[in-house]
Amino acid sequence: MLSKRIIVCLDCDLAVKGGRVVKGIKFRQTKYAGVPWEMAKQYYEQGADEIVFLDITASAEKRETMIEVVKKTSEQVFVPLTVGGGIKTIKDAEKLFKAGADKVSINSAAINSPELITKISKEFGSQACVVAIDAKKNSFKGRTRFECFVFGGRKNKRLNALYWAKQAEKLGAGEILLTSIDADGTQKGFDLELTSLISDSVNIPVIASGGAGTLESFSEAIKKGKADAVLGASVFHFGKYSVKEVKDYLKKQNIMVRI
Amino acid sequence: MISIVDYGKGNIQSLKNSLQFLGEKVSVTNNPKEILKAEKIVFPGVGEFGTSIKLLQKKKLDKALIQAIKQGTPFLGICLGLQTLFEESEESKGKGLGVFKGKNKRFSKPKKIPQIGWNKIQVKKSRLLKRLNGEFFYFVNSYYAVPEEKEIISCTSSYNGEEFVSGIEKENVFAFQFHPEKSGENGLKILKRFSEL
Numbered sequence: 001m002l003s004k005r006i007i008v009c010l011d012c013d014l015a016v017k018g019g020r021v022v023k024g025i026k027f028r029q030t031k032y033a034g035v036p037w038e039m040a041k042q043y044y045e046q047g048a049d050e051i052v053f054l055d056i057t058a059s060a061e062k063r064e065t066m067i068e069v070v071k072k073t074s075e076q077v078f079v080p081l082t083v084g085g086g087i088k089t090i091k092d093a094e095k096l097f098k099a100g101a102d103k104v105s106i107n108s109a110a111i112n113s114p115e116l117i118t119k120i121s122k123e124f125g126s127q128a129c130v131v132a133i134d135a136k137k138n139s140f141k142g143r144t145r146f147e148c149f150v151f152g153g154r155k156n157k158r159l160n161a162l163y164w165a166k167q168a169e170k171l172g173a174g175e176i177l178l179t180s181i182d183a184d185g186t187q188k189g190f191d192l193e194l195t196s197l198i199s200d201s202v203n204i205p206v207i208a209s210g211g212a213g214t215l216e217s218f219s220e221a222i223k224k225g226k227a228d229a230v231l232g233a234s235v236f237h238f239g240k241y242s243v244k245e246v247k248d249y250l251k252k253q254n255i256m257v258r259i
Numbered sequence: 260m261i262s263i264v265d266y267g268k269g270n271i272q273s274l275k276n277s278l279q280f281l282g283e284k285v286s287v288t289n290n291p292k293e294i295l296k297a298e299k300i301v302f303p304g305v306g307e308f309g310t311s312i313k314l315l316q317k318k319k320l321d322k323a324l325i326q327a328i329k330q331g332t333p334f335l336g337i338c339l340g341l342q343t344l345f346e347e348s349e350e351s352k353g354k355g356l357g358v359f360k361g362k363n364k365r366f367s368k369p370k371k372i373p374q375i376g377w378n379k380i381q382v383k384k385s386r387l388l389k390r391l392n393g394e395f396f397y398f399v400n401s402y403y404a405v406p407e408e409k410e411i412i413s414c415t416s417s418y419n420g421e422e423f424v425s426g427i428e429k430e431n432v433f434a435f436q437f438h439p440e441k442s443g444e445n446g447l448k449i450l451k452r453f454s455e456l
Contacts, residue, residue, distance in 0.1 A: 002418055005376050049376070074276050075276050078441060078446060079442075080441050097270045100270075102270060127373055204371060228375075228376070
């Protein structure tokens with residue numbers, strides 16, 4: 001039986017020398033959390049099943065800093081490492097793989113040029129290509145639906161998230177990293193409606209992101225949201241729970257986790 | 260010294276890092292002559308069966324690997340590196356190395372393919388898997404090997420009710436469907452034991 005994964009996300013501000021981990025609320029108001037590779041190692045030792053680095057600066061001249069962060073991390077962290085933010089070309093992806101990343105996560109670039117998904121998955125395997133979808137509930141022609149946002153949640157692409165998730169799968173995505181903008185950083189629970197909607201509609205794993213807070217929120221994302229993996233940031237960074245505590249709780253709820 | 264076979268665009272960096280973390284000297288090569296002289300070989304594989312076979316043939320690595328295995332060089336295959344040891348795959352045309360009889364089959368029961376994540380192994384018999392029965396390892400696969408000789412199976416796993424071979428072992432040849440280099444402490448244990456053979 002495949003276990004449910006607990007993934008820790010580190011949002012990295014690379015404008016500072018060496019980079020630092022920050023965390024915002026609903027994609028705004030950022031708080032400082034720590035040094036990227038030190039935090040990654042700490043979470044690896046706590047039992048995180050996977051680490052995600054998200055470059056929130058995503059400016060071209062800072063790309064090298066991310067390469068350094070990935071190199072340092074992959075020398076001491078032996079669980080899968082995903083890197084996202086600002087990846088626009090297959091060359092960008094290749095540099096990150098060479099530095100030690102196992103997967104890249106693409107968002108804006110995938111929407112703007114969907115062929116990038118196919119290119120990455122053909123070249124490096126579909127398991128290496130994660131498509132990130134930042135979704136928000138919106139009304140469209142009098143009905144509500146989830147729409148995709150890009151540029152750190154600032155720009156609405158008027159693209160139906162459900163349609164896009166299915167499309168991404170067809171194009172070769174290996175996983176969907178699904179973030180609810182409404183729930184992000186609030187620690188008030190995952191968007192279960194969004195998560196189950198997407199998870200039921202695709203045949204690739206869905207990682208639920210945005211809103212991790214209480215222990216129950218993790219089990220609900222898995223049981224009700226049907227997520228294959230759950231991702232948390234603030235909830236871990238600011239000491240509310242350790243990865244181990246979350247896993248111990250899930251195990252008690254009869255959810256298979258790696259302990 | 261451990262030689263990692265690099266024959267394409269697979270991510271070998273994490274494999275290299277994990278072996279170096281264990282204090283091993285590592286060389287990365289796509290040279291058949293070096294393969295034949297290697298003390299130990301690690302053969303990773305990511306990507307598609309047919310493409311991978313073609314790359315091996317193009318660089319004449321296929322024959323070198325078969326020869327090195329025959330010579331008794333300790334050999335560790337990972338993921339597609341396990342599947343390539345067999346004769347063929349449902350994934351694509353092309354003949355595998357054929358070190359073992361059997362073919363690779365696609366998962367038929369599970370809804371979500373590839374299998375991505377941590378799964379348990381049930382150890383049958385293995386020199387590298389002592390005290391690792393029931394432990395979790397990191398998998399990424401849509402296909403798995405079905406060996407004709409059942410006695411080479413070192414461990415099995417189950418994905419959504421479909422039992423599959425997750426490891427094989429025969430004399431100097433060891434191979435796993437999962438990624439020891441991505442499987443935390445337990446994965447490092449396997450690499451350590453291989454390096455100490």
